[in-house]
Amino acid sequence: MSSRKVGIVGSGLIGRAWAMLFAAAGYRVQLYDILESQLSTALQELDKDLHSLEEKGSLRGQLRAAEQFALIEVTTKLEELTREALYIQECVPEVLQLKRSLYTQLDELLGEDTVVGSSTSTFMPSLYSEGLKRRQQMLVAHPLNPPYFIPLVEIVPAPWTSPQAVERTHSLMLSVGQRPVTLRREIQGFATNRIQYAILNEVWRLVASGILSVADVDRVLSQGLGLRYALLGSLETAHLNAPGGVADYFQRFGGEISAVSATYGATPDTQGDKVTLEDIARQCEELVPLEALEARRATRDEFLTKLAKLKKQFE
Ligand code: NAI
Secondary structure (H helix, E strand, C coil): CCCCEEEEECCCHHHHHHHHHHHHCCCEEEEECCCHHHHHHHHHHHHHHHHHHHHHCCCCCCCCHHHHHHCEEEECCHHHHHCCCCEEEECCCCCHHHHHHHHHHHHHHCCCCCEEEECCCCCCCHHHHCCCCCHHHEEEEEECCCCCCCCEEEEEECCCCCHHHHHHHHHHHHHCCCEEEECCCCCCCCCHHHHHHHHHHHHHHHHHCCCCCHHHHHHHHHHHHHHHHCCCCHHHHHHHCCCCHHHHHHHHHHHHHHHHHCCCCCCCCCCCCHHHHHHHHHHHHHHCCHHHHHHHHHHHHHHHHHHHHHHHHHC
16 A cells, blocks of 8 residues: 555545545545536635634644645546545445446446445445445445544445455554444444434434423433443443443343333334424424524534543543
8 A cells, every 4th residue: 555645536525524534644635526616615615624723723633734735636537536546435425326326437447456435324335336346445434424523434344345445444544543443244324323313213202202302302412321422332331330340230230121122112203203303393493593503513513622632531
């Protein structure tokens, strides 16, 4: 892996975040998009974001903002992007047909040493890489938004992805300061969304059954469980919560866990149950009006940076 060039396909929200992550670690970054106008907007945004992070003391890496920005270039030619790239991060919109057609084009252009990771949140890698010549070099590398402040990356191989491609992606993610986890095999929802949806389902049930308001059900996480989970996973949390560790925890509470779990009932119909959806939307908008979402996101990102620094001390 001698090349220090990383290619990024799609220069939207997530593509730009990856560009900043790789540039922060000193990689040469080439951004590709089908729209020239999108690329010039992306460059303006990147310049602005990098300098603003520098001013706030939140810029990642050892290089100055201007040096990081100088590492980022753009192209509208896919053959230029693939040339000598050690890795390509795909960030096109979440439309399966679009991803399939892009991977078919990439398949013709990729060198044998280039790995391609998809940012997709929903598509298992076999869905878009089956039948391709270079499919052993393709996998999912799923970030969480905003990737600049949340280090987790889920690496998900297709059944045919080579162990080398997985290992190289894992090392690359570590080298840019992200915290990868590798799933041993693909599964719908990967790990993050499986867990996130389990929480959303129960939160929905508690609101739909009138047991808690939106503000209160969110407080259960933001003022309770979430504080522990910001530092520890659920299993280590359990491990610390019983005198004899996790085995003792399940010995003591396993019966209760099963009894409560038996009361969950059917998976909520979050699209069909319009009454609950309207109720949740109304209550959420009372808490954060739609016109205030942007400002609230900025505040979240600002505090995530502080939390990330605190977590480093914890670890
Ligand atoms: P976006 O809509 O902000 O950006 C998509 C970019 O792809 C645009 O610049 C568009 O011009 C470009 N594009 C469209 N067709 C293309 C093609 N054929 N070739 C090259 N570029 C093309 O989308 P966003 O939010 O950045 O999402 C990208 C991927 O990241 C999706 O797969 C999404 O599921 C995933 N993701 C998104 C997260 C989010 O919170 N937005 C979080 C984690 C993953």
